[in-house]
Each structure stands twice: as structure tokens, then as C-alpha cells.
Amino acid sequence: MSALVGLDVSIRERLRGIVGAEHYSDAAEDLYCASYDATLEQARPEAVVYPASADEISRILRLANEAGFAVTPRGSGTGLSGASIPVAGGVVLILTRLNRLLEINADDLYAIAEPGVITQTLADAVAKQGLLYPPDPGSMKSSTLGGNVAMNAGGLRGLKYGVTADYVMGLEVVLPTGEIIRTGAYPVKSVSGYDMTRLMVGSEGTLGVFTKMVMKLVPRPEHCESMLAVFADMAAAAETVSAIIRAGVIPATLEFLDNVTINCVEDFKHVGLPRSAEAILLIETDGVREAAQREAEKIVAICHGHRAAEVRRAADAAERDRIWEARRAALSALSRVRPTTILEDATVPRSRIPEMVAGVRKIAATYNLQIGIFGHAGDGNLHPTIQTDQRDTEEMARVEKAVDEIFALALSLQGTITGEHGVGLVKAKYLKDEFGEEGVRAMRAIKRALDPNNVLNPGKMFR
Ligand SMILES: Cc1cc2nc3c(=O)[nH]c(=O)nc-3n(C[C@H](O)[C@H](O)[C@H](O)COP(=O)(O)OP(=O)(O)OC[C@H]3O[C@@H](n4cnc5c(N)ncnc54)[C@H](O)[C@@H]3O)c2cc1C
Known part of the structure; x- marks a missing residue:
């Protein structure tokens, strides 16, 4: 990282030449806007650029290797680990102009999108065709698909449907040295070569810049049932989670709020949560109507069998919305205090x-x-x-x-330092606690092989 240089006048001129003067900026307000994410970390770049194609990104990265400056990709900047913060200065590559939804293929169940497409935009577009794009991070109204793939974002539907990695079939990637490669395939099956797609997913903008993504879709479930179960003690709530899974029911969503969160949500939204409860579980089943209903009945019985003080089952869409409002409001409610x-x-x-x-x-x-x-x-x-x-x-x-x-x-407890927010800056110091020196050394070797001059998003993931 120390070998990286700042941007001199001639580099700035060449950057303008690549993206066009109107898509280059070193104005203080633009540098400020690219200096933070949703953590407390901050660092200013020396310039921001808004490329419009893989070719422009390739030329920027070739220039970065030649001149020795850092390049940090950025989607919407909603990250929760500091992964998009340009700690080594240089250029921030803002990918929001690459925002075309190129294809929705209902026969082969995939969509092709550029990385700047907002997650909700993809979800809404495929819903109109009776399809579902399951990953639903809480930030989906503002996060980009490129950011989701780079962080392997999860969401409320993770239990049944998995995380973003489970929906990436293939990528177009500009490597740190500027070459453009394609990973993965369009068929549902392919064992051709190393699984470069999986390597790229979750790489936090350190191994390549995604410029096109083939995302898997599934049929939209016909029906869903929502429930709220109230518990007077934490152990009973936790046992209920295990009992539901053991009974062979995999709900689409199985969320938990503790007493502190319940009270903050209630202060904020007044949705009628029981303030004295130690924990509540918010549960949703989905699928064919009869199956979703049968699973919901099973879950209600399991909750009662595990000392739930009360189980509410939403009778209609309005009640369902009220239940999920409690979960959607959790972070905002805790943040107000x-x-x-x-x-x-x-x-x-x-x-x-x-x-x-x-x-x-x-x-x-x-x-x-x-x-x-x-x-x-x-x-x-x-x-x-x-x-x-x-x-x-x-x-x-x-x-x-x-x-x-x-x-x-x-x-x-056999866990991990991050389930979905990524390592970025803020968890880099813990990575070796999880994988040991050797594990981290193997990861660094991959980074060095693909980015020998360490120009792409330096200072992240490793410390
Ligand atoms: C209120 C709130 C709720 C959230 N809820 C969730 C949640 O439920 N689940 C979850 O997983 N996360 C959640 N997040 C975190 C965050 O929204 C996700 O990590 C999201 O995937 C980041 O997308 P972004 O477009 O904002 O990416 P950014 O924050 O801009 O960038 C994140 C990383 O992706 C890299 N990157 C961006 N675009 C590309 C690209 N095209 N190619 C290569 N690298 C790229 C950047 O370099 C950086 O390392 C939440 C955040 C907030 C603020």
C-alpha cells in the first residue's frame, strides 16, 4: 500500500480522457460523498470517476497499474464494514451509471444486470413476470447488485432461500490488471474450470470489478403466512427455533428481537409489541397455499409446545405488514436512542x-x-x-x-466474525482469529496473484 502514489496533473487528464470530463470530479463535495459508508470510518479519495463500460474500467485499472494509484469500487455506499472507503486515497470508481437491467429470461430463470442496478429494481421487475429474486437485504431500496455480490449480502429470506452467492450464475469481471474475463455459465449446471464465480462473490471489491451479472431467479411463491410468537424467556424462544427446523419445516423467514429491541421498536412505531416479553420470533412460511398454511399450523403448535406466551397469526395483508413493520423498524428504532x-x-x-x-x-x-x-x-x-x-x-x-x-x-461457539456485512476495514483485525495465519496467508496469495501491484481496494480484508 505504501508504494501507491497520488494523482498528478497528467494522470487526472488521462482519467478525464477515459470517462469524459463530465464523469470525472475532484470537487470537495464529490470527494466527501465517496469518503464514508454506514460505519464510523472515513477517508477521502483524490478523485471520483463514473465509468460507463467495462472497457473504461479496464483502461482505468491499466492506468492505475502503470502509474501506481489505488482504485476503490463503490456502489451505493451502504456497506457496514468500511469496505468501500478509499483508505489509500486514489480514485473511487462509482458504478451507478452501469445501471441497465439487460434481460429477464423466464424460461431459463435468470436475469442479466449491470452492477449499478438497485436490488429492489431487480426484485420489482422480476415480480411483474411472476418470478422472485430472493436475496432481500434490509438496504435493498438503496444498495446496488454489484455491492450485494461483492459483499455476498444476506437478507430475511436467507434461511430457506440462501444468500446472494446462491443466486450468482456468472459474472463479467474486470481484473485488477485490466483484463476482462467471464466466469460461470448460463445453464444451471457447469463444472468447467475453477469456480471463479464463488471466488469473486464476497471478495469486497479486492479481486475484480463486476460489470455484468447473471442472477438466478425462482418462481414466485403463491402464498405466504406470517406469525409472531411471544416468549417470556430467551431459552424457550431459542429452543423453538431448533424445534421448528427439527420438525422438517424450513420457514422462508425466522427472525428474532430481544427485549431491548422490542421496547425501542414500540417507543418508535407503536405496533403493539408486548414490552415485557424477553423475546419475540417473527416467522413466515411460503409456497403453494395449502403447504404454507399447513406449515404455519405446525409452527403455531410448536411455539405453544415450547412455552410461547402468545402466538399471533396474520389474518390479512394489513396484519402481515404490521408484523413485518416491527422487524423492518428494528435498526432505526435502536439507532434513535x-x-x-x-x-x-x-x-x-x-x-x-x-x-x-x-x-x-x-x-x-x-x-x-x-x-x-x-x-x-x-x-x-x-x-x-x-x-x-x-x-x-x-x-x-x-x-x-x-x-x-x-x-x-x-x-x-463455532461461529464466524461476519454473517453478511463483510470484513472490510472494521473486521480485518479479527480475520486471522478465525482462519489462523496460514489461512490468511492463502487468501493473500490469491490477492497477490490477481493484483500484483495491490491497486484494487487496498487496505481491506487483511491487516
Ligand atoms: C440500513 C441498512 C440495512 C442493511 N441491511 C443489510 C442486510 O440485511 N444484509 C446485508 O448483507 N447487508 C445489509 N446492509 C449492508 C449493505 O447494504 C450491503 O453490504 C450491500 O451489499 C452494499 O451494497 P452497496 O451498493 O451499498 O455497496 P458499497 O457499500 O458501495 O460497496 C460495498 C463493497 O462492494 C464493493 N463493490 C461495489 N460495487 C462493486 C462492483 N461492481 N464490483 C466489485 N466490487 C464492488 C465495494 O468496493 C465495497 O467493497 C445494510 C446496510 C444498511 C445501511
């Missing part, structure tokens, strides 16, 4: 959720912090959310220690 919100995504096997929740509570008590917990119970993907104040240095020191302990706890 203190000036700074730190959202983590430590993830454990779902059977270890009770230990994880108890451990996070103990950590909160040890460091005298308010931590709400919500998340994708079915995936074991919890979001301990710390309500704090960045300006209070003493409190932030306690927050840092608490975060270290949360990740150590997740790893001790």
Missing part, C-alpha cells in the same frame, strides 16, 4: 443462539453498555447493536473491548 449506533453481525450455528445471547448480555453488563440484539435467528445471524456516543472517548474504549469480546465469543 443514542447519537451513535454500532451494528455487528457475529454469527453462530443456530443451536448456539442461547449461549450467544447470554454471552452478549454478560458483555453488555461487564462494560456497562446498552446492547440490543435482533437478527436472523434461523441463520444464527445475530445483530448485537451497541447504542453509544462516538464523542465519549471513555465509553468508546469500553465499546471497543466489548466488540472484541463479542467476536471472540462467536468464534468460541
Whole structure:
């Protein structure tokens, strides 16, 4: 990273020549807008460019290798790990002009999109043809598909449908050295060569820039049933999650809110959540009408059998919306309480959720912090959310220690440091705790092989 250089006048001129003067900027406000994401991290680039094609991106990366400056890809900047922050200065490559939805193929069940397409735009377009694009991150109204693929974003439907990686059939990628390659295939099956698609998915803009993506679609389920189950103790809620799966039912969605989160949501949205509950589970089944209904009945019985104090089943779309409003509002509700919100995504096997929740509570008590917990119970993907104040240095020191302990706890429970938000900047220091020096060395070797001059998104993933 230290070998990288700044942008001199001639490099800036050549960048303008590649993208056109109107798609290049070094105005302070544009540099500021490319300097942050949804974390507390910030760093300014020296220029931003808005390329319109793979060829322009290839020429920018060839120039970066020749001159030695850093290039950081950026979608909508909604990331929760600092992965898009240009810590080495240089150029930010903003991919929002590449925003065409090129094809929806209802026979072969795929869509071809450019990376700047907003996730919700794809979901809406395929829904009109009776199809479903399942990955539904909470940020889907603003995140780009390129950002989703780069971070392997998850969402509420992860339990039944999987994450973004499960829906990427192929990519067009500009490699860090400027060559343009194609990965994957259009048929549902292909075992041709190394699985470069899987390598690229989740690579956080460090191994290549995606310029076209073939995304898998599925038929839209005919019907869904939503439920809300209230628990007076955490262990009962967690046991219910395991019991549902053991009974052979895989709900589309199985979400969890703890008591802190329930009360913040209630203060904010007044949706009628029981304030004294220790935990609630929000559950949805989908599929053929009769099957979704039968599964819902099974789930209601399991909840009652596991000491649920109350189970509400949505009678109509309005009631369903009210149930999901509670989950959609969780992060915003927790964020209103203190000036700074730190959202983590430590993830454990779902059977270890009770230990994880108890451990996070103990950590909160040890460091005298308010931590709400919500998340994708079915995936074991919890979001301990710390309500704090960045300006209070003493409190932030306690927050840092608490975060270290949360990740150590997740790893001790056979978990992972990140279920969906990625490593980026903020979790780079924990990567070797998960994979060891050797594991990280193997990852670095891949990075070096594809990016020998370390120009593409340097300073991320590894520390
Ligand atoms: C309110 C809120 C809710 C969220 N909910 C979820 C959630 O439910 N699940 C979840 O997984 N995440 C969630 N996120 C995090 C975030 O939205 C996702 O990580 C998303 O995938 C980022 O997309 P983006 O377009 O904003 O990418 P950016 O933040 O701009 O970039 C993210 C990374 O992708 C790289 N990148 C972007 N485009 C490309 C490209 N074309 N080629 C190569 N690399 C590229 C960047 O270099 C960077 O490393 C949430 C964030 C917020 C603020």
C-alpha cells in the first residue's frame, strides 16, 4: 500500500480522457460523498470517476497499474464494514451509471444486470413476470447488485432461500490488471474450470470489478403466512427455533428481537409489541397455499409446545405488514436512542443462539453498555447493536473491548466474525482469529496473484 502514489496533473487528464470530463470530479463535495459508508470510518479519495463500460474500467485499472494509484469500487455506499472507503486515497470508481437491467429470461430463470442496478429494481421487475429474486437485504431500496455480490449480502429470506452467492450464475469481471474475463455459465449446471464465480462473490471489491451479472431467479411463491410468537424467556424462544427446523419445516423467514429491541421498536412505531416479553420470533412460511398454511399450523403448535406466551397469526395483508413493520423498524428504532449506533453481525450455528445471547448480555453488563440484539435467528445471524456516543472517548474504549469480546465469543461457539456485512476495514483485525495465519496467508496469495501491484481496494480484508 505504501508504494501507491497520488494523482498528478497528467494522470487526472488521462482519467478525464477515459470517462469524459463530465464523469470525472475532484470537487470537495464529490470527494466527501465517496469518503464514508454506514460505519464510523472515513477517508477521502483524490478523485471520483463514473465509468460507463467495462472497457473504461479496464483502461482505468491499466492506468492505475502503470502509474501506481489505488482504485476503490463503490456502489451505493451502504456497506457496514468500511469496505468501500478509499483508505489509500486514489480514485473511487462509482458504478451507478452501469445501471441497465439487460434481460429477464423466464424460461431459463435468470436475469442479466449491470452492477449499478438497485436490488429492489431487480426484485420489482422480476415480480411483474411472476418470478422472485430472493436475496432481500434490509438496504435493498438503496444498495446496488454489484455491492450485494461483492459483499455476498444476506437478507430475511436467507434461511430457506440462501444468500446472494446462491443466486450468482456468472459474472463479467474486470481484473485488477485490466483484463476482462467471464466466469460461470448460463445453464444451471457447469463444472468447467475453477469456480471463479464463488471466488469473486464476497471478495469486497479486492479481486475484480463486476460489470455484468447473471442472477438466478425462482418462481414466485403463491402464498405466504406470517406469525409472531411471544416468549417470556430467551431459552424457550431459542429452543423453538431448533424445534421448528427439527420438525422438517424450513420457514422462508425466522427472525428474532430481544427485549431491548422490542421496547425501542414500540417507543418508535407503536405496533403493539408486548414490552415485557424477553423475546419475540417473527416467522413466515411460503409456497403453494395449502403447504404454507399447513406449515404455519405446525409452527403455531410448536411455539405453544415450547412455552410461547402468545402466538399471533396474520389474518390479512394489513396484519402481515404490521408484523413485518416491527422487524423492518428494528435498526432505526435502536439507532434513535443514542447519537451513535454500532451494528455487528457475529454469527453462530443456530443451536448456539442461547449461549450467544447470554454471552452478549454478560458483555453488555461487564462494560456497562446498552446492547440490543435482533437478527436472523434461523441463520444464527445475530445483530448485537451497541447504542453509544462516538464523542465519549471513555465509553468508546469500553465499546471497543466489548466488540472484541463479542467476536471472540462467536468464534468460541463455532461461529464466524461476519454473517453478511463483510470484513472490510472494521473486521480485518479479527480475520486471522478465525482462519489462523496460514489461512490468511492463502487468501493473500490469491490477492497477490490477481493484483500484483495491490491497486484494487487496498487496505481491506487483511491487516
Ligand atoms: C440500513 C441498512 C440495512 C442493511 N441491511 C443489510 C442486510 O440485511 N444484509 C446485508 O448483507 N447487508 C445489509 N446492509 C449492508 C449493505 O447494504 C450491503 O453490504 C450491500 O451489499 C452494499 O451494497 P452497496 O451498493 O451499498 O455497496 P458499497 O457499500 O458501495 O460497496 C460495498 C463493497 O462492494 C464493493 N463493490 C461495489 N460495487 C462493486 C462492483 N461492481 N464490483 C466489485 N466490487 C464492488 C465495494 O468496493 C465495497 O467493497 C445494510 C446496510 C444498511 C445501511
